[in-house]
Amino acid sequence: MLMTFNPDADVSDNNVQRRGRGGRTAAIAGGGVVGLGAVVVMLISAFTGVDLTGFLGGGTDPGSQSQPQSTGSGEGTVQNCNTGTDANNSVDCRVAATSLVLNKYWTAHVKGYVKPEQVSVDVATSTPCGTASNDVGPFYCPSDQTVYIDPTFFALLHQQFGAEAGDLAQVYVVAHEYGHHIQNLIGTMAKYPNNGTGPTSNGVRTEVQADCYAGAFIADMATQKDKNGNAYMTKPTEAQIKDALDAAAAVGDDHIQQASGGYTNPESWTHGSSAQRQAWFASGYKNGLGQCDTFSVATP
Ligand SMILES: [Zn+2]
Numbered sequence: 001m002l003m004t005f006n007p008d009a010d011v012s013d014n015n016v017q018r019r020g021r022g023g024r025t026a027a028i029a030g031g032g033v034v035g036l037g038a039v040v041v042m043l044i045s046a047f048t049g050v051d052l053t054g055f056l057g058g059g060t061d062p063g064s065q066s067q068p069q070s071t072g073s074g075e076g077t078v079q080n081c082n083t084g085t086d087a088n089n090s091v092d093c094r095v096a097a098t099s100l101v102l103n104k105y106w107t108a109h110v111k112g113y114v115k116p117e118q119v120s121v122d123v124a125t126s127t128p129c130g131t132a133s134n135d136v137g138p139f140y141c142p143s144d145q146t147v148y149i150d151p152t153f154f155a156l157l158h159q160q161f162g163a164e165a166g167d168l169a170q171v172y173v174v175a176h177e178y179g180h181h182i183q184n185l186i187g188t189m190a191k192y193p194n195n196g197t198g199p200t201s202n203g204v205r206t207e208v209q210a211d212c213y214a215g216a217f218i219a220d221m222a223t224q225k226d227k228n229g230n231a232y233m234t235k236p237t238e239a240q241i242k243d244a245l246d247a248a249a250a251v252g253d254d255h256i257q258q259a260s261g262g263y264t265n266p267e268s269w270t271h272g273s274s275a276q277r278q279a280w281f282a283s284g285y286k287n288g289l290g291q292c293d294t295f296s297v298a299t300p
Pocket of ligand 1: 176180207210
């Protein structure tokens with residue numbers, strides 16, 4: 001069992017919607033998305049040869065699959081998610097509870113903070129940024145200020161990093177997407193719009209800053225408390241931090257390119273190299289939010 005959460009913590013006031021349609025493979029999302037994850041799917045495929053069609057939502061015969069019971073209208077909330085024990089036991093609840101703690105953290109650090117919407121994707125759902133599914137992985141859509149995550153995505157991370165290793169990597173992924181929400185809220189995205197790809201592009205700077213924000217949150221996550229004064233989360237161990245860093249490295253563009261094509265072309269980077277992502281995560285983790293200015297340095 002994963003132990004990221006204090007078993008006694010009250011996480012009942014999480015507010016994540018369950019939305020989706022189930023049963024068919026989604027199209028790749030269009031532009032404007034700031035995501036993390038399709039790369040992981042590619043990576044795992046490249047390294048292990050695992051058939052991911054199940055994770056990708058297709059099944060053996062998409063046309064014959066019935067709608068999951070939970071969808072119907074496609075609306076609902078994450079069920080049975082009241083305590084830290086629930087969060088430790090269920091990935092759906094863990095994602096929702098992580099978001100609850102992230103909102104507390106950012107409320108304390110950003111004046112006038114407004115929570116993003118968050119959708120727990122059930123296989124696939126349409127968004128203003130294109131279809132959300134494990135084909136594209138978790139992402140934040142700026143235009144509707146919503147984080148989209150299918151919790152089954154983390155099974156892919158577990159396969160990559162090991163069953164015990166995955167818990168903090170999950171927190172890292174959710175925190176990275178919240179980092180994009182912050183960038184949207186405080187005007188970073190507007191100030192540094194997409195200007196193409198490459199290692200010094202605004203895109204890479206935006207991505208590694210979200211990694212830095214995730215590191216800062218993880219360093220502080222054990223200090224956030226519920227209404228009874230119980231800490232929501234436990235302090236990460238060195239081993240967990242290493243795992244989160246491994247996750248950051250594995251989703252670096254150079255790593256993906258080598259895994260998928262055997263070459264490295266920095267000009268096409270949009271997320272940053274493995275070393276960049278690890279370094280900025282570590283900067284936030286060690287030094288806090290004040291050391292996350294990825295835009296003023298010559299090379300992030
Ligand atoms: Zn991102």
